[in-house]
Every structure is written in C-alpha cells, then in structure tokens.
Amino acid sequence: MREVRKFKPSNIIVHILLLILVLINLFPLYWMVTFSLKNNDEILGYSYVDEATGERVLVPPNHVGLPQHWEWGNYNKAMNTGNMGQYFINSLAVSTSVIAITVIASFMATYALTRMVWKGRKMMNKFFMLGLTIPIHAAIVPVFTILSKMKLLNTYAALIVPYAAFSLSMGILISIGFMGDIPYDLDEAAFLDGCGVWKIFFRVIAPLMMPAIATVGIYTFLQCWNELLFATIFVSSGKYRTLPVGVQQLFGQYTTDWGPIGAALTIATLPTMIVYILLSKRIQDSFIAGAVKG
Amino acid sequence: MKRTFTYKLNIFLFLLPALILFIGILIAPIIMSAYYSFHEFNLVANTDMEYVGLNNYRILFSSMLTNPNTGKLYANSMYLGDALAHSLILAALSTFIQLPLALIIALKLSKGIRGERAYLSIFFMPVLISTVIIGRLWMNIYDPGQAGLLNAGLRALGIDKWLFPAITSRITSSKLPFTGQWTGFRETALLAAFIPILWQYVGYHMLLMYAGIKGVPADLLEAAQLDGCTEGQVNRFIIIPYIKPILKVCVIFAVTGSLKSFDLIYALMKDTSRAELPSTLMYKLLFLHQRYGLGSTVAVILIVLCFLFAMLISLAFRDKGAKVA
Amino acid sequence: MKKVCALLLALTMVLGMASAFADEVPTLTLWCIATESDANRPAYEAAIPAVEEALGVKIEWEAFENDSYKTKIKSTSAEELPDIFFTWSGAFAGDFATAGKLYCLDEEYKNYTADLPEVMLQNSTYDGKHYAVPLTMNIVTLFANMDLLKEAGYDAVPTTYDDLMACCAALKEKGIIPFGCSGNATWCVTEYLEPIIEKTIGYEAMNEIFAGRATWNDPAIATAVDTFQKMIIDGYFDPDGLSLDNDTVKANFIAGKYAFYQNGSWNCGEINDAEGNFQAALFPVMDAEKATYGQVIGGPNDALAVSAASKNPELAAKVAFALGKEICHYGYLAGSGLPAWTPDYDTSAVKPLVADVAKMVAESEGMVLFGDNAMSADPANVYLSYVAKVYGCEIDGAGFIEALTNELQ
DSSP states (O other): OOTTOOOOHHHHHHHHHHHHHHHHHHHHHHHHHHHTTSOHHHHHOEEEEOTTTOOEEEEOOOOSSOOSSOOTHHHHHHHHTTTHHHHHHHHHHHHHHHHHHHHHHHHHHHHHHHTSOOTTHHHHHHHHHGGGTSOGGGGHHHHHHHHHHTTOTTSTHHHHHHHHHHHHHHHHHHHHHHHHTSOHHHHHHHHHTTOOHHHIIIIIIHHHTHHHHHHHHHHHHHHHHSOOHHHHHHOOSGGGOOHHHHHHHHHHHOSSOHHHHHHHHHHHHHHHHHHHHHHHHHHHHHHHHHHHHO | OHHHHHHHHHHHHHHHHHHHHHIIIIIHHHHHHHHHTTEEOOTTTTOOOEEOTTHHHHHHHHTTSBOTTTSSBOOOTTOHHHHHHHHHHHHHHIIIIIHHHHHHHHHHHHTTOTTHHHHHHHHHGGGGSOHHHHHHHHHHHHOSSTTOHHHHHHHHHTTHHHHHHHHHHHOOSOSSOOSSOTTTSHHHHHHHHHHHHHHHHHHHHHHHHHHHHHTSOHHHHHHHHHTTOOHHHHIIIIIHHHTHHHHHHHHHHHHHHHHHOOHHHHHHOSOGGGGOOHHHHHHIIIIISOOHHHHHHHHHHHHHHHHHHHHHHHHHHOOSSSOOO | OHHHHHHHHHHHHHHHHHHHHHHTSOEEEEEEOOOTTSTTHHHHHHHHHHHHHHHTOEEEEEEOOHHHHHHHHHHSOGGGSOSEEEEETTHHHHHHHHTTOBOOOHHHHGGGTTTSOGGGGGGGEETTEEOEEEOEEEEEEEEEEHHHHHHTTOSSOOOBHHHHHHHHHHHHHTTOEEEOOOSSSHHHHHHHHHHHHHHHHOHHHHHHHHTTSSOSOOHHHHHHHHHHHHHHHTTOBOGGGGGOOHHHHHHHHHTTSEEEEEEEGGGHHHHHHSSSOEEEEOOOBSOTTTOOTTOEEEEEOEEEEEBTTOSSHHHHHHHHHHHHHHHHHHHHHHTSSEESSOOOSOOTTSOHHHHHHHHHHHTOSOEEOOHHHHSOHHHHHHHHHHHHHHHTTSSOHHHHHHHHHHHHO
C-alpha cells in the first residue's frame, strides 16, 4: 500500500483533520508554557484609569499570545518553593530502582514459568496476571499497615516496594512475549555443555533479553513516575518526597498566582518531554513491542 | 531423586522474588482489606478492631436503596451509588468515544500517510505527562474566572450566549445558573473529568492499535484489494478482526483504567463529590472521615468490580477464531 | 611563614570547633499551614527566628496547603510526626490526644499561666489535661467594601436582616455582586451558613448540636438554611464561586468585585492593608427571641501540639509555648488573628480593622466553635458534605436537617 502513495484529494482532508487534532493536543501545552511566563495582570486582565481622559480602561487578558513582559521570575519562585531539584532526583531514584527490581523479578519468574517444566505453571501464570486488574489504590490501608510494621514508612523503600509489586504483572506479561522468541535450542546446547539452570539463565537467556528491558522499563516508568496517592501517604518527610507530591504541594502555595503554577507545571513536564523528543522512536517501538508481545 | 529436588528448589528460587512482592503487596492486602471490611477501626487513634459484621456493606449499599415509606433514597452521604454510576459512565465514554476515535486515527495513520511518524509522536506525547500536572492544567483551562482558557474561547466565539443557558436548563441537580463552572455541577463535572482523560490517553490506545494494524500481513491486504474491496471493507472485514486481541487489551485498559482513575479527579477538583468515583470515595472515607473499615469496604468493592469487568470483557471478546490471552 | 601556618591552623581549629558547636544545636521539626499565600505566613517568618535565637534551637519547618494538610497529618503514623505541628483545637486535636499521640503540656504550661489565660486552652483540653498551645483566636467576620456600599446608597453595614437584604437588592440593581464564597473549599461555605444558623437558633442551642447532645432535627435550622439558599438563588452570590478556591474569592473581594466577604478574622490584616475602604461587622440577627447581634462563631482554634513520639518532648514543649506566644504576637500585629495570649507589648500599632474585631470579641455575647472543628472527623465530614450540597442548591433546609438527623444521631 505504501507504494501507491498517489496524490488524492481525500488525503488533504485527512491531513486537515489530523492537524486539528495536533492543535488540540499541543495547544494546552503551548498555553501552559506561555502563562508560565506571564504575570497575573496579563493572565487575568486588569483595568487602569487613563490620566488624560480620566476614564477607566479595561485591558482584557492575554490568553493566546506570547507574553508581553517575560516573567522569568516565575521560574525562580517555583524552583525556590519546596525543593524541586531534590524531588526530581527522588523520583528518578525511585523509578530506576523500581525498574531494576521489576526487570530482575519478572525475568526470573518468566524463566520459571516458560522454560522450566512443572505442574501448575499455567495456574501460576494466571495468578500473576491477576495483578493487571487490581487497582493500586485499593491496597493502600493494608500496604500502609505492612510498611509501618516493617518500619519502612518514610523511606525510599516505602515507594519502591509497592511500585515494583504493582509493576510485576505487566513485566511478566511482556517478558513472556520476549522470552518466547528465544529459541529453545540455545538452552539445550548450554545444558549439554553442562550448564545448570542458573548458568543458562544468566549466561544465555538474560543477555538475549536486553531489548525487553526497554519495554518493561517504559511501562514501569509510566506506572511509578506519576503515582500520587501512595507517594502522599507513605512518605511524609521532604527528604524522600517525589515530584508529583512536590508539584501538588506547590499548587497549594500559590493559589492565586498563576505564573509560578505554570512554571512548576512546565518544570515538571520538561524533563520527560526532552527525553521523549530525543528518544521518541525508541520509546514508541518499545511501547509497541510490549503491546504486541503482550 | 536429588535431581528433581534441586530442580524443584530452583523453580521455587526463580519464582521467589516475584512471589514475595506479589503475595506480600498484592494478595495479602486483598485478604486484609476483606478482613478490614467487616471491622471498624481508626488508624490514627490506634483503636482496636471492632467487629461490625456486614454493617459497612449495609451502610454503603443502603445509600443506593429507596426507602419504601417515603419513596426517596435513604439519606446517606456515602454516595456509593453515585460512585458506581460515575465509573460506569466513565468506562462507557472511554470505550465508545475514546477507543473508536483512537481506532479511526490509527487506521488512517497506518495507511502510510505523509508524516505518520510525526503525528504518532505528537498524539502519544500527553501519555508521558504526569496525571497530576494534566489535572492541574485542565483545572486552569476550566477556570470560571477571566483567565480560564475554555470559557474565554467560548466567550470570544460568542458560543456562551446560547450554550450556557442551554446547559442551565439541563441541570436538574441544582437551582444555580451555569456560568462556566464546569467542575461545579453534577451534570458537567464528570464530563469535565473525561475530556482530560480522553486528551491524555487517546494517543496511548492509538499507538497500540497502530502497532496491531502494522502487523497485519501485507498479502492479506493485497488479496483483498485485488478482490476490489473498498478501504472501508478492508478495515471492517480484514483489519479489525485481525487486531481483535489488541482491541481487547485496549478495552480492558480503558475500562479498568476508568475504575482506577484517582489522580486526575483529585488534581482536577478539590471537592470530588460531584464526580465521585469509587477510588475518590475510598480516599475520602479513609483519610477525611477516618473510617478505615468503611474505606476498606469500598476498596473490596473496587477490586471485585475490576475483576468482574475484566472477565466480562474477556467473555465478550471470546469467539471461535480469536485466541483468548 | 610558620606564623601564618599556625594562624591558619588555629583559625581552622576555631572554625572547626564553632561548626562542631553549631552541630550541637538541637533541631526540632515543625509542620504548619502557613504557606506563601496564607495570612499567617509573616507571623511564622518573624516568630521562628526569634525563638531559635532565644532558646538556642534550630527549627526545620515546612508548610502545607490547608485541605491537604488535614489528610496528611491524620495519615501520618505516630513515629513519623514532626516534633511540633499545627493543629486545629476541638475534636481535631482531640482525635490525636485520645490516640495518645500528643505530649501533655500541663507541666510546661505552669510557666505561662500569667500570659495565657486558661480559658484559651479550653478547646484543647481533654480529660482535664492540656494538649495544645493556642496561637490566635478568630471569629467569622462580615467584611464589607464601603465604596461599593456607598454606590448602592449605604454609608454603614446593615445591622438588621431586612436592611441587609434591601442592601443586597440595591447592590444587585447597580450590577454589583453582593457576596463571594468559595464552593471549592467547603469550610468557606460554613463561614456563611454557621452564623446564619447561630443568629436563627442562638448559640446555646447550636453548641448543644455540635456537641452531639441535641439533634439537628430543628425546623429553625431548616429555615436558616432556606434563608441562605434564597440569597444564593436570588443571585446575591457570585455563581462562579461554585468552582473557585478561597484565595481567588478573597482576591476578587479585595479587587472590588464583591461588596461583602464573610470569612475568618485572620483576613483582617490583609483586607485592612488593601487599597479601598473596608469595614468589619457581624451577620445580623434573624430571630431576635433566640439570638443577639453579639453572638459569634469562632474561638481559640489555631494551636501547636507536641508529638508524644518526639525525641525531646520537654524541649519541644518549651519551644511550642515560645513559638505560640511569638506567633500570636506577630500575628496580632500583622492582623492575621486576635490574641489568645495576653499582650505584653505595645498594641497601639494594631490595625484598625483588627481592633474593631477585637472589640467584637471582647463584647461577644456567646461563642460557638467552627463546626468542622467542634465535631470529630466522621460527623464533621458528613456535615461538610451536606453543607456543600446546600451551597450547590442540591438539597433544601428540610433535606439538610433530615439527612443530618438520620446520619449523625
């Protein structure tokens, strides 16, 4: 179908419709960045008394345009309230740890589920897939009790452990797809060479599972980078606070001042956007791979 | 004998990390929640667990019942009925508006349109933005004052003059006039919550479907074209049946996703009661009312609902040809 | 050269010792709700360094937004609580006290009996023991923009209900919105509803209901709710308020968008300093047989509590009292509250609007604590959920009393 890319008038209509969708997609983001650089007068509109005529002049808000006065100070305010840099690092630390744990645990489980022959492995697989439908929030009170008994509240582990547990099902689902593509001959050859299961797993299978890391990683990242409720309840000290909680808290600080709110929104969005723009094809491919394998 | 033992031990060791996490953090909490739901206690006050039998379920479900003596609903501020109805509406909106939209875009893009990759990248982008941020961004978009983008747009186009009175006349829950308070009324708050969800996730489903369509074997499509099938016929009889497994995944994600959604509603409106979902109701009962038994009961209901829907969807998609994952 | 070296060495040692000494300053943690946009912020910013200096401690403090703070502080386990934290007195602190999470302050209070009248501790006393240090006290105040009132032909804030309604009608005629109220934060709605109920049924009856000793099933309450709702339906409230937050509503009032704004007296300083001509008053009497003009809603409500799990509770208690006194001092002068502590400083600089409200408190003829603080968590939130429905005009007065009677008794 690709070859017959002829000029068709219907294509123009399709393009126009798609461009409208693009506009709907991007405009809120554009608006966010512009109001992060405006002051309240420009955002809300204001009025002043004209000295020459003595009449009150209403200046309407500037919604769509670029800022007339670029208020870079909004970014200063947003950065200086709370500790955005620290929160960002915390989020990063939590996410990477969760990805590491999820990858290791799900690769190992997948190996046992697909490469080792035993009774009940189908049942065990179904058991793990239950996790796909369990809503993370529904577990909050018991998990709180468990973490508190283990003295883990208010540590990185308070977030890493539950996030990893809730990412596990998806991780196993994706890994099964990827591991299925690895030929069984390799295991057999290694077995004949005298390798035990552990050696086969670490020397033969794990290196071939590298592409799966990206896919499992992206799904896991999406799950834990944004999580708000656990992060609010399980961590009370600012030392371990993650970005969504920090941003949410900042909104409480500037309720009427729109500029710093916009700046905070932009700061919190920017890093992921930059990574996405740089790696968009890889991210999409990994994402698609997960869907197809799953 | 020893061999089989070590083999079994190895299986166990390979499963161990996953099992510890899974049972400790997912399965045990479900059982604990079920246990809590028959009790009342206060996590702050460290009160003892008080066995209350089915009382928590009675409280929640009675809010959905009609009092035969008065013909009115039992007065109850728990609104489980509202929360369930809202989540069903949200699931229906996601399935019947979001997914078809995603499918149409995916079908168009996968046919090799110029710049398909760029379109794909842009549509997928909101998926990566934190839900808290999207909630707050849309809160500002909906702002009823001067600064709100949506109302400013409507005013600029002059649509507000007929749209607002039209909405006012449709609002039955309140006697107040609608002047652009999108999150302020029962009738509009849920829709106001759905739009950002649609905005964020349409790209997610689109990308999944796009991937599925790209996986349709080329010879199948060519054969259909040689038979003189129109584009619509190809879509309907070849592509859509072929990507059925992916559509199923999308429906499951969309439905359980709407049952689970919490962050967005929480960030979008401070008072969630007008768009109450089981998850926000649970949050309220736990951390505002400090009724941990009652909140856990909502958690149990939420888990049961999610399982129920996942099973129903699997059943709906089960037919002779398609394999059930 | 040697000398320089020695000097440098000595200097390093002195600095090292100084830093070692600095490390020994005990550190205490404090959580409060004095965020950037909060009226109490300046008082905290002034009081904390003063106390740090005076007692030789370091206070690490963090501020959270009001509504999220309520859930945060309640869901924090005992060990994770900071040494000192802000709390509302009444049943809110009571939940902590009965859970054994608060350090008893009776011992430390002995040093402050002269500065802090015991009556001010009344709302945070459980089983005869004192558990929190009051900061300021506040009452619900009816703020009026006199310039806008003048446009409608009024030189003073109406003191009777009929007069107030006539004034609202006149304001509406002129295209001025009489009232602004945030529907996003339900406590703001109670700032309107509770005075109306009080002025209808009287403060004694209302205290009985909040304490759970009397039922909500009082037709007079239904009448009060209907009165409030009639004002809403008649268009005396900004309809946008339904989904605006309180800070925006306050900003609108200060910017001259509304003629009246009824909210806590902690706003006095901010409104006093704003450009314009503002006055403070009370909501007029609805039923003269049961209530008088001088009855108010409020009390010593803001307080600091010390965590029972604090590593150094005696010091934390000492700091809490010192902080309470200083925050009260600076807060009173800044106009973010009325003093719970007897002033031992020059009060001639107190802002006029604050002085007016202080006079109302001094002459008050009865007081009812804010409903959401007077009741414990569960009934308070049931109550708030119906108050929200009242503001959204989803239930009427009869529905309100029926619902609360069924659910709270």
